[in-house]
Amino acid sequence: MLKESKGIRLEHISKIYQDPKTGKDFKAVDDANLVIEPGSFVTLLGPSGCGKTTTLRMIAGFESPDEGEIYLGDQPINELTPNKRDTAMVFQSYALFPHYNVFDNVAYGLKLRKLDKKVIHDKVMEILDLVELSGMEGRMTNQLSGGQQQRVALARALVVEPSVLLFDEPLSNLDAKLRVSMRTEIRNIQQRVGITAVYVTHDQSEAMALSDQIIIMNKGVVSQIGTPQEIYYHPADEFVADFIGEANFLRGRLVQKDGEKGVLSIDNHDVEVDDIGSFEVGSDCTVVLRPEAAVLAPEGQLPCKVVMSCFMGEYQNYHVMAGDTLVKITDFNPKHKRIYRVGEEAFVRFDTCDVHII
Structure with a gap:
């Protein structure tokens, strides 16, 4: 269904903001170097203000790095607008259109690309089956549970066949039990379609359950990169050891x-x-x-x-x-x-x- 996934490479990426109270510059992301392999599920993990969301937004194109270069595959993408990048985002708030039904929400990106109606219909129905929403295409989004709305947001991102799927704390609005079941579904779908996924969370258990690799960030700096087992059993410093478990x-x-x-x-x-x-x-x-x-x-x-x-x-x-x-x-x-x-x-x-x- 999806074209071949691509990896992501960040080379010496920094993002500088100005503190509104002091007027001084500070680095929200400080000289980050990351390699995310094609088809892998990688989580950016850290406390509030560590730079993880800023990093994700720079990959998506919603923020521009002040230093360094971002590559999608072998292509530098700093100068590309979000709609020109081969990525799709699942937002924390889902960002669904309340006046559209499920089908039209999922089809939105395909319609912008002016695809044939038959092609759009087939792609939407295929992706709804993948996320287990078959038969719900006519429902309005306000008739859906939180978990079903999350699936619609995931389907809308997947249906445009991106090389990289980006997640900005997509489960934070769900209750604890539903979060556990939905993270399992997200991981299963990612593995079935083989897409590269970059996921932002501050929830350690979520990162451990989902990830091939975890990137721990603290005060804009990458503290450690490793598998969940490496991070847990061989933390690089006290911050990592204390933050994970x-x-x-x-x-x-x-x-x-x-x-x-x-x-x-x-x-x-x-x-x-x-x-x-x-x-x-x-x-x-x-x-x-x-x-x-x-x-x-x-x-x-x-x-x-x-x-x-x-x-x-x-x-x-x-x-x-x-x-x-x-x-x-x-x-x-x-x-x-x-x-x-x-x-x-x-x-x-x-x-x-x-x-x-x-």
């Missing part, structure tokens, strides 16, 4: 090194780790320990005292103090496990391969 940060010093393995002194306790990276003996470093990677036990690496113990059904949620450091622990399937109560002493125990050093 929950993380404990244990401060220590490397006191022994043997190849890739090493021993850290954390609160005067020796803790073995499997991969100390490029750190040398005497270096201060930080251990990233995910809550689900640790358990409470009679013996372990770090002595601690329980300050919170909360049963959450599928897991027992603990907060413990290891010296002066608060450590969060998520112990799954606690039914047949020893439950520690507030005030009890225990040890934080974890596998040496389950920590990451930054």
Whole structure:
């Protein structure tokens, strides 16, 4: 149905705005270099104001970079208006026409291209079948649920057969349960048609569920690019580790090194780790320990005292103090496990391969 998808390349892209309060310039996007492979699903993820939406809008042509060049395939597109770019956007608000029915909303872009009526009809019906809206082509958009409206917006973007599909937080107006089902549908449709997709969100779970690659942005700068697994298990810095899921940060010093393995002194306790990276003996470093990677036990690496113990059904949620450091622990399937109560002493125990050093 769709022509061959294309990749996107950003070379030293910057966007400069003026702060209305101070009158000073600031870079909303600062020297971004990105390569998005054809047919991949890539998410721009970060907190509000990190530059992710500005980056998406520059790819779409709604904003112009002040520095650098954007390529769609091998074609530079900085000078092209949005309608001349081989892209389509699914907006946060859906931007549907309320006085049009579903068919006319989806057909709008094809009519602008002055295609034959039979061709338009066939393309619209094919795409409505793809997004599971067959039989609803005569309904007005105000007669549709939020999820159905989102599908109409997706169909309208897909029907013009773009090489790249852009998403600007398209699920933010849906309730939590519907968001989960719709992100699954978006991913399934993207994989079936093989289109390149660039998706903006601030929702970490959404990014993890959808993406082949995640681009983490912070204050206009690309902090890390990687698969969801790479981002989660091997974060580049504390910002990435803290933004993706929950993380404990244990401060220590490397006191022994043997190849890739090493021993850290954390609160005067020796803790073995499997991969100390490029750190040398005497270096201060930080251990990233995910809550689900640790358990409470009679013996372990770090002595601690329980300050919170909360049963959450599928897991027992603990907060413990290891010296002066608060450590969060998520112990799954606690039914047949020893439950520690507030005030009890225990040890934080974890596998040496389950920590990451930054």
